[in-house]
Amino acid sequence: MxxxxxxxxxxxxxxxxxxxxxxxxxxxxxxxxxxxxxxxxxxxxxxxxxxxxxxxxxxxxxxxxxxxxxxxxxxxxxxxxxxxxxxxxxxxxxxxxxxxxxxxxxxxxxxxxxxxxxxxxxxxxETGAGGAGGGEEHEEHAPAAGAAGPDLAAEFSPGWASRPAGLPPAGPGRVHRVTLRTVEKDIEVAPGVRQRMWTFGGTAPGPTLRGRVGDTFEITLVNDGSIGHSIDFHAGALAPDRPMRTIEPGESLVYRFTAGRAGAWLYHCGTAPMLQHIANGMYGAVIVDPPQLPEVDREYLLVASQLYLGAVGGEGRVARMRANTPDAWAFNGVAGQYAREPLTARAGERIRFWVVAAGPGGGVAFHVVGTVFDTVYQEGAHRLRPEDPGGAQVLGLSTAQGGFVEAVFPEAGRYPFVDHDMRRAEAGAHGAVEVRR
Ligand SMILES: [Cu+2]
The missing domain is CATH 2.60.40.420 (Cupredoxins -  blue copper proteins)
Structure with a gap:
């Protein structure tokens, strides 16, 4: 007051x-x-x-x-x-x-x-006058952004490697202790395009955590960056006040939660402006397996996100985030990386694709060309199982949602996967699964 x-x-x-x-x-x-x-x-x-x-x-x-x-x-x-x-x-x-x-x-x-x-x-x-000051505007305008976005046909830098998309099973322990350090790091986010990203643990997305219902996650967040950051795990319910607080450079906190329910969960920085912290790379996934989750031949995790190119903290870049006009879209942080280095499978194998939509300004319509999904698990519920007569073509997720789909690849071939919103697919949200005999 x-x-x-x-x-x-x-x-x-x-x-x-x-x-x-x-x-x-x-x-x-x-x-x-x-x-x-x-x-x-x-x-x-x-x-x-x-x-x-x-x-x-x-x-x-x-x-x-x-x-x-x-x-x-x-x-x-x-x-x-x-x-x-x-x-x-x-x-x-x-x-x-x-x-x-x-x-x-x-x-x-x-x-x-x-x-x-x-x-x-x-x-x-005007001196002595009370009239409205009609001064010139000194506002800086956002630089005109290249409408075409990055050249996805260009070469990645020598020595570049895609982020491994394979998802290992949950470890045997019921308590998962992880230290996440917030660090600013240059990352090649599209062919030949390096960006200074704000990261959890040096990668964007940050490390993937996995466990089972009832497991406890104990995360030590250490701020090695140059501005305040925080973390918000959707996978556990608790009062946000203490664990989700912003810590300044050099500080740390311990964030402990128990995963009460299964799902493919987002975590992200919660420091304002959150739009900028997430768009600059501060997001990741927590996978909590549903009880009796059947084993499959391979599991992959794809985190979908927008990419904004330009100087970190640059006002033009932030203006574009606010206008929701990304320069590119990505799976696991790098536009087009799995077109260059495809995921692999063998004919007849059952593959589970976990997908999380990190945004910050859009979801994902995940589709694998040439397959029909016989299993869909979305936001904590099975929508389709192999014994059902129906099939599914897309796992549709709104911003911050998650789930998985399963498909059996019928024969050898190269199966593209896309965000079936073609604006996103053509701007980097595409890859392929190379299926061998
Ligand atoms: Cu942050």
Missing amino acids: AGVLLTVLAVLVAGTPGGGVEAAGGRGADTTGASGTRTVRVELRGMRVSPATVEVPSGTRLVLEVVNREAMGHDLRIENGPRTPVLGRGESARLEVGTVTADRTAWCTVAGHRAAGMSMRIAVL
Whole structure:
């Protein structure tokens, strides 16, 4: 309540020429040209800078008292001007903007925060006039993105290898202890295209965890990155407050959950803007086997995701995430990788494909050309079993859903698999299964 009042006050003060929270100079009526000093309190909270606009007469010496009102770290940087350090909750800093003679912008430089809305405008009013400041826009626009996306016919770098898609069975233990370190790492996400990704454990998707109903997972999350991160496991029910909290670089936490129910589950970073953290690679899968899950000849896991190319934290890239216009789509993080290095099987084998849709802005319509699925397990329930007379063509998953399908490959050949949304398939969400005799 007090915060709201302060914000309102700040807006009121900002909109009143000559006013000031702690006005140190004159009242703005200086006739010699210097309008005096204006001090404005600025609050950082909820991906917003309040007030969003500060209007001052030209020639005003402006001082901003910047305070962060939430646990997430923020700063404020003035265009062509000073910046605060990253502020923790309740911390404040004083910014001497200097004498304002033209419109300027200010924003939080923490990755993704500006694109999420953390910017403000310092607008010049005509001296002595109360009219609307019609200053020029200094907003930066997203760079025009290449409409064609990456060249999927290009070569991967020498020594490149696809991410192994084979899914090993769950280990014998009932407690699974894993340490996940958040690290920033350059990864080749499409042929010849390297991107700095934010990862769990150095890969995107992160490591796959697997167990059975009733198993306990104990994850130690260590932040080796340069900004705050967190983790959210869909596979277990608990109060998010402590285990899903954001930890700063150098910190760690232990996240313990018991898998009460079977399924193909997503895990992901839960730090704002989540859209950016997930799109930059912070996602993975937890497989919890249904009871009496029959053995099959081979199991594969394919995590579907969008890819956004460009500088990490680049505002244009984040703008594209928000517009849901990915540059490419991928299975297991790399566009087109299993077209280059196909999955393998033998004729007559039963293959189980586990699929998780990581998004962050779309699902998947998983289809294997030349096969008919006789088993579909989606979001914790069997929809089709081999003894049923029906068949299935697609495992359709919304964002963050998971499941598996099974098929028997009738004869040798090369069987493409796709996201049957052809925009996605042609943008990298395709591969093949090479079936031998
Ligand atoms: Cu993160």
